[in-house]
Amino acid sequence: MPDDVGGIAAERLKSFIERIERLEEEKKGIADDIKDIYAEAKGTGFDTKIIRQIISLRKRPREERQEMEALLDLYKQALGMDV
Amino acid sequence: MPDDVGGIAAERLKSFIERIERLEEEKKGIADDIKDIYAEAKGTGFDTKIIRQIISLRKRPREERQEMEALLDLYKQALGMDV
Amino acid sequence: MPDDVGGIAAERLKSFIERIERLEEEKKGIADDIKDIYAEAKGTGFDTKIIRQIISLRKRPREERQEMEALLDLYKQALGMDV
Amino acid sequence: MPDDVGGIAAERLKSFIERIERLEEEKKGIADDIKDIYAEAKGTGFDTKIIRQIISLRKRPREERQEMEALLDLYKQALGMDV
DNA sequence: ATTGCGGTTTTTGCCC
DNA sequence: GGGCAAAAACCGCAAT
Numbered sequence: 001m002p003d004d005v006g007g008i009a010a011e012r013l014k015s016f017i018e019r020i021e022r023l024e025e026e027k028k029g030i031a032d033d034i035k036d037i038y039a040e041a042k043g044t045g046f047d048t049k050i051i052r053q054i055i056s057l058r059k060r061p062r063e064e065r066q067e068m069e070a071l072l073d074l075y076k077q078a079l080g081m082d083v
Numbered sequence: 084m085p086d087d088v089g090g091i092a093a094e095r096l097k098s099f100i101e102r103i104e105r106l107e108e109e110k111k112g113i114a115d116d117i118k119d120i121y122a123e124a125k126g127t128g129f130d131t132k133i134i135r136q137i138i139s140l141r142k143r144p145r146e147e148r149q150e151m152e153a154l155l156d157l158y159k160q161a162l163g164m165d166v
Numbered sequence: 167m168p169d170d171v172g173g174i175a176a177e178r179l180k181s182f183i184e185r186i187e188r189l190e191e192e193k194k195g196i197a198d199d200i201k202d203i204y205a206e207a208k209g210t211g212f213d214t215k216i217i218r219q220i221i222s223l224r225k226r227p228r229e230e231r232q233e234m235e236a237l238l239d240l241y242k243q244a245l246g247m248d249v
Numbered sequence: 250m251p252d253d254v255g256g257i258a259a260e261r262l263k264s265f266i267e268r269i270e271r272l273e274e275e276k277k278g279i280a281d282d283i284k285d286i287y288a289e290a291k292g293t294g295f296d297t298k299i300i301r302q303i304i305s306l307r308k309r310p311r312e313e314r315q316e317m318e319a320l321l322d323l324y325k326q327a328l329g330m331d332v
Numbered sequence: 333a334t335t336g337c338g339g340t341t342t343t344t345g346c347c348c
Numbered sequence: 349g350g351g352c353a354a355a356a357a358c359c360g361c362a363a364t
Contacts, residue, residue, distance in 0.1 A: 009128075012124075012127060012129075013124075013129060013134070016120055016123070016124045016127075016129065016134065017134060017137060017138060017141075019120050020117055020120050020121070020134070020138060021138060021141070023113050023116050023117050023120070024117065024138075026113050027110055027113045027114060027117070030106050030109050030110045030113070031110060031355095033106055034103055034106050034107065034110070037099060037102050037103050037106070038103070040099070041096075041099040044095060044099075045092075046095075046096060046099065047237060049356090049357080050234070050237050050238055050241055051096075051099065051100060051103075051241070052355095052356075052357095053238060054100060054238070054241055054242065054245065054247075055100060055103060055104060055107075056344095057247075058100075058104070058247075068215075068216070071213060071216050072216055072219055072220070075216050075217070075220055075262060076220070078258065078259035078262050078263070079220065079259070079262065079263055079266065081220075081223075081224075092244065093244035093245070096241060096244050096245065097244070097245055100245065118346095118347090121347095130323065130326070130327045131347090131348095132323060132348090133320075133323050133324065133327055135352095135353085136319075136320050136323065139353095140320075150302075153302075154299070154302050154306075157296065157298060157299045157302060158299065160296070161296045161299055175294075178290075178293060178295075179290075179295060179300070182286055182289070182290045182293075182295065182300060183300060183303060183304060183307075185286050186283055186286050186287070186300070186304060187304060187307070189279050189282055189283050189286070190283065190304075192279050193276055193279045193280060193283070196272050196275050196276045196279065197276060199272055200269055200272045200273065200276070203265060203268050203269050203272070204269070206265070207262075207265040208349095210261060210265075211258075212261075212262060212265065215343090215344090217262075217265065217266060217269070218342090218343080220266060221266060221269060221270060221273075224266075224270070284360090287360095297360095297361090298339095298361085301339085301340095
């Protein structure tokens, strides 16, 4: 562990932190852009919640999705909920 | 809500989603870059948990100042001082 | 607006705040109990994520649920996703 | 995973869910009580937003102290001081 | 009255 | 798998 605070380790630490902070700002900028698009979509009449669902679904492998649905059905059945 | 699925609304929807997905990829790319830096820092011997704490602490003062200002404004408002 | 800080208004404010804080503690206690049950269910082999979905579904009126599903299908269709 | 839907697992699942739902109702009840107090405070002339801020500020020091202690521990750890 | 916004709580994903 | 940070859903408020 670099413990010579006055030496090079402190510099490195500072550098790491600043690089991370810089990237986090960029990340935040993009997040804001995404938010803008959702707002625009909403303004056009779309339901943003559904859009989020779609995007979420497109991320997951179809197989996994079906597995979760199957499990959900199973639980519903066990509870006597309408199948 | 645009319900002519085959028409222009579908195109718009597709466009929105693709724009969002594109930006999310970018965002993920940056998140990965950040991860890499943490890995590098760890490889250099730093404790990433501490680095996270430091970054969090550095972020807080910024937010906190804004919050305090907001509270001050609220007090002014509550006291009937012109805003 | 009660602005006589030294008078009864300050007392009332204090009282409100303490009552709220007391209730928030209770609320947190219950939230912890809920967490415990999820943990127990998980320990018994259940999938907590699905349980959460079930509970969420049981909260919503069936009609509303179907509406959302219909909208989701519509969007999927518009995007050419497997229907 | 217990898959004998008709058997005891279904009973257990049902039991877990009902216990959770019961507690969530209680929690909601308390949340409503809190809401009522805010309403009462508002009716008395107080600004609820300010009250929320105050409660939030009062909560913070508690959490912050714990956080600082945790950070201190981390530093000790990072410096190789026996934990 | 309706809708957008801010803040709070809940859920999800991630790293260890 | 358990704890922690980020994202999303939810709710009350305000402004129009």
